[in-house]
Amino acid sequence: xxxxxxxxxxxxxxxxxxxxxxxxxxxxxKLGLTGTxxxxxxxxxxxxxxxxxxxxxxxxxxxAVQASGSTVTTIEGIAAxxxxxxxxxxxxxHHGLQCGFCTPGMVMTAVDMIARHGGAxxxxxxxxxxxxxxxxxxxxxxxxxxxxAANEEMHGAARQAAE
Amino acid sequence: xxxxxxxxxxxxxxxxxxxxxxxxxxxxxxxxTLIATMKQRLAAPSDLxxxxxxxxxxxxxxxxxxxxxGAATPHADVAASxxxxxxxxxxxxxxxxxxxxxxxxxxxxxxxxxxNDPAADYPSAVLALNATVVTDRRxxxxxxxxxxxxxxxxxxxxxxxxxxxxxxxxxxxxxxxxPASRYAITGVFVAKTADxxxxxxxxxxxxxxxxxxxxxxxxxxxxSPESVAGVSVDPAMLMSDLHATAEYRANLVRVxxxxxxxxxx
Numbered sequence: 264x265x266x267x268x269x270x271x272x273x274x275x276x277x278x279x280x281x282x283x284x285x286x287x288x289x290x291x292x293k294l295g296l297t298g299t300x301x302x303x304x305x306x307x308x309x310x311x312x313x314x315x316x317x318x319x320x321x322x323x324x325x326x327a328v329q330a331s332g333s334t335v336t337t338i339e340g341i342a343a344x345x346x347x348x349x350x351x352x353x354x355x356x357h358h359g360l361q362c363g364f365c366t367p368g369m370v371m372t373a374v375d376m377i378a379r380h381g382g383a384x385x386x387x388x389x390x391x392x393x394x395x396x397x398x399x400x401x402x403x404x405x406x407x408x409x410x411x412a413a414n415e416e417m418h419g420a421a422r423q424a425a426e
Numbered sequence: 427x428x429x430x431x432x433x434x435x436x437x438x439x440x441x442x443x444x445x446x447x448x449x450x451x452x453x454x455x456x457x458x459t460l461i462a463t464m465k466q467r468l469a470a471p472s473d474l475x476x477x478x479x480x481x482x483x484x485x486x487x488x489x490x491x492x493x494x495x496g497a498a499t500p501h502a503d504v505a506a507s508x509x510x511x512x513x514x515x516x517x518x519x520x521x522x523x524x525x526x527x528x529x530x531x532x533x534x535x536x537x538x539x540x541x542n543d544p545a546a547d548y549p550s551a552v553l554a555l556n557a558t559v560v561t562d563r564r565x566x567x568x569x570x571x572x573x574x575x576x577x578x579x580x581x582x583x584x585x586x587x588x589x590x591x592x593x594x595x596x597x598x599x600x601x602x603x604x605p606a607s608r609y610a611i612t613g614v615f616v617a618k619t620a621d622x623x624x625x626x627x628x629x630x631x632x633x634x635x636x637x638x639x640x641x642x643x644x645x646x647x648x649x650s651p652e653s654v655a656g657v658s659v660d661p662a663m664l665m666s667d668l669h670a671t672a673e674y675r676a677n678l679v680r681v682x683x684x685x686x687x688x689x690x691x
Contacts, residue, residue, distance in 0.1 A: 265432060282432040282474075283464075306462055307606065309528065318502070318531040324461050325532065328432040329454070329476060372527070394608070395526025 267331040271296070272340025282328050287311045289327035290337060298338035298367050302397070309396030312368040312375075313337050319375035321395070338367035341374060350374050350413040359409035361400030372396050373410045382418035384411060428470040434479055438587055441475050442562050445583045448473040453585055455498050456532035458525065459541050483536070483587055486510050491593040497536025497560075497586040502527070504535060516597035516615070516690065517555070520547050523601060525608050536586040542634055543609070544575045544665070549635040550615035551599065553626035557591035565590075574633045594619045596649065598690030600682045601629070604669055611669050612678035616686040622646040625654075625683060630675040632665045641683055651684040 267289060268277040278293035290313065291297050302310030304323050311323040314336040322330075341348040347355065350373045360366045376392045377384065389410045390403070398406060435441035445451050451473035454460050463469040477483060483498035488509040495504060504510065505522035524530055524538075524547050538548040539559065552559065552568045559566045561584050571579050580586070594617040601613030610629030617624045623645035625638045644653040659679045661672035670678070 281429065283427045283430050285465075304465070306458065306529065309526070312528055319528050320531050321528045324458060324465075326432065326457070326461065326474075328434075329457065329478070375527070392527055395528045 265328045265331070267293075267327045269294075269330060269332075270334040272336060280327050282326065284327045285323055286313075286315075286325045286327045286330045286335075287322035289330075290322060290335070293327075296337050296339050300364055300367055302364065302368075307395075307397060308365065309368040309372060310365050312371040312396070314371060314375060319372055336371075338371060341370070348374065349416045350377070350410070353409040353413035353416065354406070357405050357409040357412055359401065359406040360398075365396060365398045365400075369393075369396050369398065369406055373413060376410065377414045377417060380414075382414065384414045386411065427464045428467060430464070430471055431473045432476065433473060434476045436479060438480060438482060438562050438585070441477055441480065441585060442583060444473070444475045445585070448475075451475055453477055453540075455534040455537040456500060457537075458529050458533035459537065459543065477536070477585070478534075488513055488593075493591050493593055495535055495589045497539075497588055498534050499536075501525070501530040501533050501535070501538075505530065513593035514555075514591075514597055516599045516617075517551050519689075520551050520599040520615070523547065523599075523603070523608070535589055539571075539589065540578060540580060540586050542572055542576055542578050544631065544634045545604075545609040545611070545629040547599070547601065547610055547613055547628060550610075550613055550626040550628035552589060552591075553635050553637060554615040554617040554624045555591040555594060555597065556617070556619060556621075556624060557589050559586055560588040560590055561586055572635050577634070592619070596690040598686040598688070600685035600689055602678050602682060612675050612682050614679060614682040614686045616641075616645065616683065616690060618645070618649055618690070623649065627659075627679050627682075630659075630664045630679055632663060632672075636663070638679070638683070645687065649687065649690075651687045654680060654683040654687060657683075 300310035302308035306324045313322045452471035454474045455477045483496040486507040487494045501521040501524045511518045557568045559571045596618040599615045601610040612630040613628045623642045625641040628635045640657045641654045659676045661676040664672040664675045666672045
């Protein structure tokens with residue numbers, strides 16, 4: 264057994280698990296944060312995407328012990344004071360989901376993508392960057408719309424703040 | 427996944443000692459192949475020695491035309507390195523085509539080269555760039571490193587610490603990716619070096635990455651996509667699987683070689 268300590272959504276959390284325990288199972292079963300989903304379990308679908316030390320990763324393909332000591336953000340950690348994160352709000356407004364199973368991974372991917380591109384996102388880039396996330400309901404059009412709308416919202420707000 | 431014991435190394439020396447004391451152990455870096463393989467119970471190392479926290483093994487440094495990429499540098503960092511892009515943009519483009527953004531944040535160049543998957547991207551760059559594979563105990567020329575499918579010159583417990591090469595005059599990479607995995611069904615890396623052209627093919631060969639002497643001769647004479655258009659590769663040395671036949675791959679080698687040269691111009 265290993266002791267794993269993570270800073271999850273701003274709080275230090277510890278738990279014991281086997282060395283072979285996957286990060287996604289640790290998050291869901293030991294920490295009780297079930298927003299992060301297990302979809303394909305083979306690094307294809309992206310339902311398990313979380314941020315580890317500021318980078319988006321697939322938590323079904325990382326051992327919890329590999330992540331120990333890192334800072335992790337899950338889907339539960341992005342809304343502030345009960346207000347949806349702009350990406351969550353955009354998925355809601357643009358109907359960027361149907362069954363919702365892939366949505367936590369899509370949202371975490373979009374948050375990372377928007378941060379990394381600093382506002383310079385176009386449709387082709389969004390589609391290219393979503394290659395690690397699979398949605399079997401929407402056909403992606405509304406997801407792409409939601410990501411672009413959130414990007415505009417966030418960087419529009421940043422521009423206003425700077426003026 | 428079978429049970430395993432995890433160890434985190436903070437230096438190259440510590441990692442090698444840990445590995446040497448566990449006969450059935452394996453090094454793990456990003457783990458984007460190894461963890462998946464363990465989940466399928468196709469690998470069951472007794473111990474995992476994690477290399478991801480060894481500071482000396484991370485990062486890209488460029489001095490003049492000399493490039494050193496630490497083995498534990500993730501693909502995303504290679505893709506995003508402005509210093510590397512200034513001298514050898516082809517390898518940044520290659521890194522940006524591996525897997526997906528999340529895989530690129532974890533997977534490392536050292537892991538990819540050490541694994542020598544016949545469909546991995548990096549082995550073609552390492553071979554075409556005439557790179558040097560630096561390990562904890564020696565330096566190995568790329569021509570001596572790749573021995574066959576999943577087989578390399580690495581000895582038991584030997585680990586890659588860095589990849590070094592001189593930036594070429596020109597280089598390009600083109601691949602025909604598997605639409606699901608993004609692995610190369612066929613990928614070709616071309617480099618125009620001071621000693622002539624080098625062409626390395628991944629994804630296609632039945633013994634892993636290989637060079638194409640006839641294309642190298644043609645490109646050394648004239649660096650142009652037309653130079654490789656007439657060169658054919660014998661399908662007998664290529665893989666056939668559910669993704670593509672050997673004959674189809676033979677055609678892809680030529681097409682990807684043309685595109686790689688075009689990309690370098």
